[in-house]
Amino acid sequence: MAKVSAGQLDRRVVVDRLLKYRKNALIVTGLGAPTYDVAAVGDDDRNFYLWGAMGGAAMVGLGLALAQPDKPVLVITGDGEMMMGLGALATIGSRQPSNLTIVIIDNERFGETGGQLGHTALCTDLVAVAKACGLEKAQEITTLEDVECFATRVEQLHGPLFVSIKVGPKIKPKVLPTTDGIELKNRFRRAVSNKSNRTEFALRDDHE
Amino acid sequence: MEKHSDMSTRAWHHEVFKVLHETDIRQVAYVPDAGFDGLLRKCLADPDLSCTMLTTEEEGVALVAGAWLGGDRAVLMMQSSGVGNCLNMLTLIKTCCFPLLSIVTMRGEWKEFNPWQEPMGRNTQAALELSGATVFRVNESQHAAETVAEAAELAFGDSRSAAVLISQSVIGEKKWQK
Numbered sequence: 001m002a003k004v005s006a007g008q009l010d011r012r013v014v015v016d017r018l019l020k021y022r023k024n025a026l027i028v029t030g031l032g033a034p035t036y037d038v039a040a041v042g043d044d045d046r047n048f049y050l051w052g053a054m055g056g057a058a059m060v061g062l063g064l065a066l067a068q069p070d071k072p073v074l075v076i077t078g079d080g081e082m083m084m085g086l087g088a089l090a091t092i093g094s095r096q097p098s099n100l101t102i103v104i105i106d107n108e109r110f111g112e113t114g115g116q117l118g119h120t121a122l123c124t125d126l127v128a129v130a131k132a133c134g135l136e137k138a139q140e141i142t143t144l145e146d147v148e149c150f151a152t153r154v155e156q157l158h159g160p161l162f163v164s165i166k167v168g169p170k171i172k173p174k175v176l177p178t179t180d181g182i183e184l185k186n187r188f189r190r191a192v193s194n195k196s197n198r199t200e201f202a203l204r205d206d207h208e
Numbered sequence: 209m210e211k212h213s214d215m216s217t218r219a220w221h222h223e224v225f226k227v228l229h230e231t232d233i234r235q236v237a238y239v240p241d242a243g244f245d246g247l248l249r250k251c252l253a254d255p256d257l258s259c260t261m262l263t264t265e266e267e268g269v270a271l272v273a274g275a276w277l278g279g280d281r282a283v284l285m286m287q288s289s290g291v292g293n294c295l296n297m298l299t300l301i302k303t304c305c306f307p308l309l310s311i312v313t314m315r316g317e318w319k320e321f322n323p324w325q326e327p328m329g330r331n332t333q334a335a336l337e338l339s340g341a342t343v344f345r346v347n348e349s350q351h352a353a354e355t356v357a358e359a360a361e362l363a364f365g366d367s368r369s370a371a372v373l374i375s376q377s378v379i380g381e382k383k384w385q386k
Contacts, residue, residue, distance in 0.1 A: 063274025087263030
């Protein structure tokens with residue numbers, strides 16, 4: 001059973017609007033184009049870019065959201081990355097973290113590997129899956145107006161939120177943040193601990 | 209129908225639970241196993257611990273990394289078969305030097321009834337070591353707590369992966385009833 005088509009939105013514009021109202025949000029990106037999209041808006045110490053660990057973005061977001069319950073945590077990932085860790089939606093549903101938002105930049109294909117069609121191009125409805133896993137506020141977005149409206153909700157901590165934003169298939173120029181995982185981790189923890197009241201946040205920079 | 213004997217009343221469960229507290233563990237990620245049922249029940253009953261049930265063990269690897277990004281120490285508890293589900297996700301731990309403390313209850317070794325458990329059980333330690341973990345073995349229950357404490361010190365002190373494999377001889381033979 002084939003669905004009718006992918007969205008038309010420009011993914012770079014979508015992510016730019018999504019981060020327009022960012023104040024305190026901590027961001028985790030799934031590997032591939034979502035990492036480049038977020039880096040294109042502007043690098044930030046509070047961005048943790050995954051360059052691997054496919055299927056892990058939502059769970060990294062959950063661990064972070066549980067550790068920092070007063071801060072909004074935004075996971076921005078692709079449809080293929082989410083499909084690889086679909087069970088995470090059931091796990092997140094079981095915890096109901098009010099500060100966690102998961103955004104799927106859904107181009108319905110594997111952009112990194114040649115644009116092969118993905119499951120969401122065929123029959124998988126990620127919003128329905130999320131709802132069935134207890135993320136009751138899950139929704140699909142197909143217009144920029146709705147992206148902007150959604151962006152204002154991320155910092156309200158009324159989640160968990162889940163949104164699948166349908167974007168076009170066009171490949172954008174790569175904007176590459178550092179691939180140094182230790183540096184990404186150290187700078188993220190430094191940025192979080194600077195604004196944390198938690199005395200037990202043992203800060204230490206690691207080196208290879 | 210299967211049963212374990214005295215699972216929830218073992219002393220090492222109490223002692224390891226105490227070590228988790230002393231180590232300032234805040235989050236517990238788990239796929240349940242009868243072998244650590246008593247320990248898990250203690251964790252679930254503790255309001256100071258945030259416990260997350262996983263659909264598959266690799267989710268726990270990612271969760272532990274996210275917890276550390278937010279300042280929380282976490283522990284991953286699973287059965288040996290689950291280690292096989294984690295391999296690619298463990299590259300996250302290795303590449304970024306995240307601390308990962310794992311407690312793994314073994315199957316496929318001592319008095320194993322089910323031959324399907326053997327391939328993963330025989331390779332659990334090697335798989336963990338190939339992924340960069342330091343592996344500790346517990347063959348006698350009185351050493352469980354001190355071994356978990358040592359592994360925790362290595363994991364959180366050196367920002368690396370440390371796994372404690374609890375032998376079936378500690379857990380008890382799995383009893384099968386027809």
